[in-house]
Amino acid sequence: MRRSLIVGFLVVVVLLEGAARLLAPHIPGQLVWDTQFTQDKADQIAAAGEVDMVFVGSSVVNAGIDPGLVAANSRFDSGYNSAIPSTTPSTWKIWMRDLVYPDLCPSVVVIGISVRDYNDRNVGIPFDLTSYLPSAGRLELYGQFTSGSLERQIGRYSAFVRIRSRLRQPEKVARFLVTGRVPGWPPTVLTPEGRYTGWDNNAFVDPSPEGIEELTTKVFVDFSVGGAEDLAVRSIIEDAQSLGDQVVIVRMPTMNEELAPLLPDGQGDLDRFERQLEKLGANYDVPVIVYPDMDDDKSLFGDLYHMNLDGTTEFSTRLGRDLDRVVASSQNSQCGTRPANPDFATRP
Amino acid sequence: MAFNSVQYAILLMVVFALYRVMKRREQNLLLLAASYLFYGFWDWRFLSLLWISTIVDFVVGKRMGASDDPVVRKRLLITSMAVNLGILGFFKYFGFFAESAGELLAGLGLEADFATLRIVLPVGISFYTFQTMSYTIDIYRREIQPTNNLLGFAVFVAFFPQLVAGPIERAKHLLPQFLTDRPKVAASELGSGLLLIFVGLFKKVVIADALAPYVQEAFDAAGTAGWMQLLVAVYAFSLQIYGDFSGYSSIARGSARLLGIDLMVNFNQPYLSRNITHFWRTWHISLSTWLRDYLYIPLGGSRGMAVATQRNLMITMLLGGLWHGAAWTFVVWGGLHGLYLAVHRRFRHRSPKSEMDPPTWRDVPAIVATFHLVALSWVFFRADSFTQAWDVLVGILGFRAADGIPFAGLALLVPAALAALFIDLVQRRTGRHDGFVTIPAFARGVVYGAFFMAIVLFSGQEVVPFLYFQF
Numbered sequence: 001m002r003r004s005l006i007v008g009f010l011v012v013v014v015l016l017e018g019a020a021r022l023l024a025p026h027i028p029g030q031l032v033w034d035t036q037f038t039q040d041k042a043d044q045i046a047a048a049g050e051v052d053m054v055f056v057g058s059s060v061v062n063a064g065i066d067p068g069l070v071a072a073n074s075r076f077d078s079g080y081n082s083a084i085p086s087t088t089p090s091t092w093k094i095w096m097r098d099l100v101y102p103d104l105c106p107s108v109v110v111i112g113i114s115v116r117d118y119n120d121r122n123v124g125i126p127f128d129l130t131s132y133l134p135s136a137g138r139l140e141l142y143g144q145f146t147s148g149s150l151e152r153q154i155g156r157y158s159a160f161v162r163i164r165s166r167l168r169q170p171e172k173v174a175r176f177l178v179t180g181r182v183p184g185w186p187p188t189v190l191t192p193e194g195r196y197t198g199w200d201n202n203a204f205v206d207p208s209p210e211g212i213e214e215l216t217t218k219v220f221v222d223f224s225v226g227g228a229e230d231l232a233v234r235s236i237i238e239d240a241q242s243l244g245d246q247v248v249i250v251r252m253p254t255m256n257e258e259l260a261p262l263l264p265d266g267q268g269d270l271d272r273f274e275r276q277l278e279k280l281g282a283n284y285d286v287p288v289i290v291y292p293d294m295d296d297d298k299s300l301f302g303d304l305y306h307m308n309l310d311g312t313t314e315f316s317t318r319l320g321r322d323l324d325r326v327v328a329s330s331q332n333s334q335c336g337t338r339p340a341n342p343d344f345a346t347r348p
Numbered sequence: 349m350a351f352n353s354v355q356y357a358i359l360l361m362v363v364f365a366l367y368r369v370m371k372r373r374e375q376n377l378l379l380l381a382a383s384y385l386f387y388g389f390w391d392w393r394f395l396s397l398l399w400i401s402t403i404v405d406f407v408v409g410k411r412m413g414a415s416d417d418p419v420v421r422k423r424l425l426i427t428s429m430a431v432n433l434g435i436l437g438f439f440k441y442f443g444f445f446a447e448s449a450g451e452l453l454a455g456l457g458l459e460a461d462f463a464t465l466r467i468v469l470p471v472g473i474s475f476y477t478f479q480t481m482s483y484t485i486d487i488y489r490r491e492i493q494p495t496n497n498l499l500g501f502a503v504f505v506a507f508f509p510q511l512v513a514g515p516i517e518r519a520k521h522l523l524p525q526f527l528t529d530r531p532k533v534a535a536s537e538l539g540s541g542l543l544l545i546f547v548g549l550f551k552k553v554v555i556a557d558a559l560a561p562y563v564q565e566a567f568d569a570a571g572t573a574g575w576m577q578l579l580v581a582v583y584a585f586s587l588q589i590y591g592d593f594s595g596y597s598s599i600a601r602g603s604a605r606l607l608g609i610d611l612m613v614n615f616n617q618p619y620l621s622r623n624i625t626h627f628w629r630t631w632h633i634s635l636s637t638w639l640r641d642y643l644y645i646p647l648g649g650s651r652g653m654a655v656a657t658q659r660n661l662m663i664t665m666l667l668g669g670l671w672h673g674a675a676w677t678f679v680v681w682g683g684l685h686g687l688y689l690a691v692h693r694r695f696r697h698r699s700p701k702s703e704m705d706p707p708t709w710r711d712v713p714a715i716v717a718t719f720h721l722v723a724l725s726w727v728f729f730r731a732d733s734f735t736q737a738w739d740v741l742v743g744i745l746g747f748r749a750a751d752g753i754p755f756a757g758l759a760l761l762v763p764a765a766l767a768a769l770f771i772d773l774v775q776r777r778t779g780r781h782d783g784f785v786t787i788p789a790f791a792r793g794v795v796y797g798a799f800f801m802a803i804v805l806f807s808g809q810e811v812v813p814f815l816y817f818q819f
Contacts, residue, residue: 002789004788004789004790004793005789005790005792005793005796006793007790007793008789008790008791008792008793008794008795008796008797009793009794009796009797009800010793010797011793011794011797012793012794012797012798012800012801013797013800013801016797016801151808160801160804160805161804164804164805164808167805168558168805168806168809169756169759170759170760171755171756171758171759172756174755174759
């Protein structure tokens with residue numbers, strides 16, 4: 001009797017495990033980092049090897065800089081777009097220390113900043129440090145054991161465990177199998193150099209009332225520069241310079257005429273932001289590249305700050321030429337090492 | 349420390365291992381220490397409330413038992429009630445009533461500055477205060493004798509498997525089990541206890557927690573979501589709360605059974621009820637019988653005129669609603685059930701069956717209708733506010749336009765509903781909550797395998813607290 005019970009139990013376990021093994025190659029694996037973007041980029045960085053240039057920033061850089069085009073228009077051979085959407089410099093600083101400096105060993109670090117990234121009182125960033133710092137992928141990077149670590153160990157032997165987080169959403173699994181596309185699921189349409197191509201074919205779209213409300217009440221609320229985000233950019237520059245890397249700041253083009261009314265002090269805030277970048281450049285002897293003629297050209301944008309393919313092509317081409325001009329030719333950079341005491345705490 | 353946590357599994361295993369080699373007094377000491385540790389995991393400061401209830405009711409019980417003077421006995425009973433209801437009232441209802449009074453006065457154009465304190469609600473306070481109150485009330489009624497064993501009584505109040513969410517036990521059933529030697533637990537009882545824990549875990553992790561995010565999302569979007577999404581969410585919440593609370597009760601009973609302690613049945617396939625009266629005899633039985641014995645019957649029960657009976661039902665259910673939480677939405681929930689019960693009582697003589705007769709296939713329409721009445725009431729139970737409840741009801745009844753069929757919700761709801769129905773039918777057919785032990789071994793293995801894999805599938809997500817912990 002006990003044998004029949006065990007056999008019945010094992011039949012189900014084996015059948016379900018077998019079904020999972022058949023299904024596993026056709027659906028994406030478990031999310032280890034906080035978002036699909038960070039996970040995909042972490043995977044790409046792990047596989048990329050060393051590159052000459054890295055580009056850091058938010059979604060504005062993620063969509064707007066094509067490392068291949070920049071390299072093709074400069075003397076540099078390779079580049080990687082390490083920008084992460086929905087983040088600010090506070091996250092970039094840690095992301096760079098975690099993965100970019102140790103694994104990509106760049107000799108040139110290009111920091112792309114838009115006015116959207118720089119408000120110290122921004123409360124509209126959904127995925128920022130709170131979810132990034134304690135994400136399982138990051139914890140494991142530093143050898144921390146998590147419940148997810150155990151799960152992945154078991155997942156090496158069991159496909160059912162490996163894909164269980166996806167199986168919890170059966171409707172999405174079915175949709176993915178049929179259409180190959182589920183929002184938020186990979187592929188996140190990244191090029192091998194890390195650029196997000198999702199905005200490429202977009203004609204300019206006016207912001208929705210909800211989008212405007214988010215900008216005015218969250219992203220640009222009580223606009224203030226020169227605080228925590230500025231300090232984070234300074235840290236990025238200092239980290240890069242301590243490794244012998246060349247640093248370049250790029251003020252990303254945006255639809256300033258439409259953004260200005262959404263800022264508390266309008267054009268005054270945009271000017272303050274730009275002056276702050278100039279001050280940074282002067283303080284650290286870092287070139288600051290700006291293309292004012294690209295601002296406000298709707299044909300180059302998908303929305304108020306994300307460039308479409310035309311914008312990306314023009315911007316990356318010009319950036320490549322200018323990097324050739326402003327970056328010194330002799331470099332003696334070295335790879336970074338991961339911090340001994342990384343911060344894993346969640347932030348309120 | 350939630351039942352679906354690693355900490356609880358470790359606690360239970362350690363207690364079980366030590367318990368097996370101990371004598372009764374040592375066992376009680378172990379259970380008391382484990383219970384206080386279990387409770388202290390949430391907030392050790394509130395152990396003091398547990399101690400106050402324990403000491404007051406122990407002393408009151410002893411003195412009441414020693415006195416034949418009706419006046420003295422009544423004073424002692426009032427003391428017990430005042431302390432227990434005072435604690436409950438202060439921690440659970442002070443802010444609610446102060447806020448409601450403030451709003452009322454503001455509505456009349458009067459400024460009222462009530463110093464509403466931000467009072468933290470101690471976990472399980474509604475459960476253990478009701479349990480200890482039943483002890484003193486039963487002594488007052490001379491239904492039980494008081495105990496002289498403080499240790500046994502303290503374990504009765506704090507017994508960890510049922511401390512924070514019931515079942516609300518009666519002293520006459522649970523207390524003697526801590527006062528007499530317990531026989532060694534037989535292997536079949538251990539198996540039965542483990543099975544109850546397993547089924548309870550399945551109900552919590554696979555049925556309740558799997559549906560919780562969908563319900564949350566839909567209720568958060570109550571003002572804009574389409575009618576089908578909201579309807580699926582209401583069904584899903586009906587299942588979620590059943591899986592959550594009956595799962596908790598099953599784990600509680602299973603844990604206790606491993607220690608040779610019998611806890612009362614708290615759920616008996618309530619969604620297979622043919623009418624609302626039957627529903628209340630099978631849903632949260634320990635609370636409904638408590639309300640019946642200590643509130644409804646003292647109010648007069650069904651002894652008077654029909655109107656008086658209906659009034660008593662309504663008062664009982666309104667207070668039952670308020671017991672769940674300090675919010676008017678719970679009062680409406682209780683009021684709806686009071687209304688249902690009053691209407692059913694008025695017309696039940698037309699049914700050829702007693703409400704406790706087992707349902708048959710011909711009762712399916714009545715079962716479905718009863719389920720929908722209950723589901724309607726859950727809208728108020730689940731909603732954060734009247735506005736949200738209203739948005740849900742208007743969205744459904746007004747057939748608010750939607751993006752399409754909510755496949756994401758249905759893909760979770762349908763398997764969860766079938767699983768819940770399967771468990772209920774097995775329990776109903778066998779008449780046992782561990783009814784799976786009666787089915788053929790191979791089929792049982794298949795069921796256990798499926799349950800196990802489903803638990804593996806849905807475990808390891810963000811822990812969803814048991815819903816009734818908030819009460």
